[in-house]
Amino acid sequence: MAVRSNIAFIFKNLKLNLQKQAQYKTAFVMQIVMMILNNLTFIIQWIIVFSITKSIGGYGFREVILLWAISAGAYGVAHLFFEGAFHIDEVIYEGKLDVYLTQPKNVLISLCSSESRASAIGDILYVFIALLIIKATWWWFLAIIPVCLVGGILYTAIVVCFQNIAFYVKRGGAVANVVDSAITMFSNYPPVIFNFVAKLILFTVIPAGFIVFVPAQYLFLGFNIWWLLGTIGVTILITILAFLLFKLGLRRYNSGNLMGGRL
Numbered sequence: 001m002a003v004r005s006n007i008a009f010i011f012k013n014l015k016l017n018l019q020k021q022a023q024y025k026t027a028f029v030m031q032i033v034m035m036i037l038n039n040l041t042f043i044i045q046w047i048i049v050f051s052i053t054k055s056i057g058g059y060g061f062r063e064v065i066l067l068w069a070i071s072a073g074a075y076g077v078a079h080l081f082f083e084g085a086f087h088i089d090e091v092i093y094e095g096k097l098d099v100y101l102t103q104p105k106n107v108l109i110s111l112c113s114s115e116s117r118a119s120a121i122g123d124i125l126y127v128f129i130a131l132l133i134i135k136a137t138w139w140w141f142l143a144i145i146p147v148c149l150v151g152g153i154l155y156t157a158i159v160v161c162f163q164n165i166a167f168y169v170k171r172g173g174a175v176a177n178v179v180d181s182a183i184t185m186f187s188n189y190p191p192v193i194f195n196f197v198a199k200l201i202l203f204t205v206i207p208a209g210f211i212v213f214v215p216a217q218y219l220f221l222g223f224n225i226w227w228l229l230g231t232i233g234v235t236i237l238i239t240i241l242a243f244l245l246f247k248l249g250l251r252r253y254n255s256g257n258l259m260g261g262r263l
Contacts, residue, residue, distance in 0.1 A: 009105055010113045014081055017116035028118050035122025036129065039072055042188075043133065057192030062134045064190060066220055069130040070147060070212045071187045076123030077152025078159075083115035085156045086180065089166035089173020097253055108246045112156065124148070140220060147219065151211040154235040155183060158206065160242040167249030179206055187212040210234050 022028045043065060050061045059067075079086070088111060091097050100110045127148060131140055162179045165172030186194070186202060191213045194202065202209040210231045218224040 006106060006109055009109065010081060013110075013113040014116055017083075017114075018118065021116070021118045031119040032122040032125070035119040036126050039068070039123065039126040040129070042068060043130070056190050059190035059192065063216070063221060065130050065134045066136075066216055067190065067212055068188055069127045069144065070151060070216055071184070072123045072130070073127040073144060073148030074151030074155050074187075074211050075184060076120040076127070077148050078120075078155040079117040080120035080124065081116065081152065082112040082156040083117045083120075085112040085160050085163065086176075087115065088112075088160065088163040089171065089176065092166045092249075092253065093171065093173075095254065097250075107250070108160070108243055112160070143219060147215045150232065150235055151215070154207070154211050154231075154238060157235070157238040157242040158183065158208070161238065161245055164242075164245040164249045167252045182206055183208040183211065191217075207234055207238065 046061055046064055046068075049056075050064075054060065056064070084091075091100075091111065097107075097111070100107050100114070103110050127144060128141060131144065159176055159180050162176035163173055165175050183206060186198075187208045191199065191202075191209065199209065202213075214227050214231045218227040
């Protein structure tokens with residue numbers, strides 16, 4: 001029941017967040033369209049690259065665009081449902097966590113789902129546009145939905161783990177911002193271009209490899225049930241770790257004594 005209640009709460013927050021932003025319809029639509037166009041420019045980049053070389057370590061145009069589609073989908077899910085997770089350091093630093101501490105719902109879930117980025121809808125739509133461009137088989141369109149959902153949750157959980165540094169260090173969220181950028185940057189390129197040390201980091205310290213590389217390689221381009229189950233296991237473990245670290249960090253939080261509420 002608690003899980004169902006929290007999921008309903010997340011979707012309720014999403015609806016309210018989008019309703020507020022949709023009041024300015026032109027700006028709302030333009031954010032989505034511009035994000036789609038921004039992502040499409042990278043397809044042009046790869047068309048140019050693969051006009052020069054046929055493949056990069058065995059990855060051709062189709063495989064690389066698949067990586068970008070999964071990455072965009074995970075990014076979109078994370079920023080659409082959990083945009084607040086990327087601003088935890090600001091809330092802590094400004095002493096604004098009090099508003100969430102007084103709510104009956106889980107503090108971290110309330111905080112993470114408190115904001116939504118409208119442009120993230122463009123990222124999610126781009127996923128299916130990319131699959132159309134590479135003429136993906138029908139089941140890819142279905143399979144990529146849970147892949148992006150799991151990837152978005154894992155992406156958010158990783159960022160939250162590093163955002164918790166803000167409880168201990170002033171402006172500690174800068175580390176989380178670097179991690180966020182690293183996930184976005186490294187997960188868009190074929191894993192074969194990274195050396196052993198880089199891959200080790202991408203599957204341990206910053207487990208971005210499970211967001212994109214594993215589902216691409218072991219679901220869409222091949223099949224290995226153990227890697228896929230491992231991805232689900234890692235997502236659960238990192239999510240639990242994010243909640244534990246946040247709970248420990250709350251012990252060090254100093255109230256800003258701010259009077260306020262959320263609409």
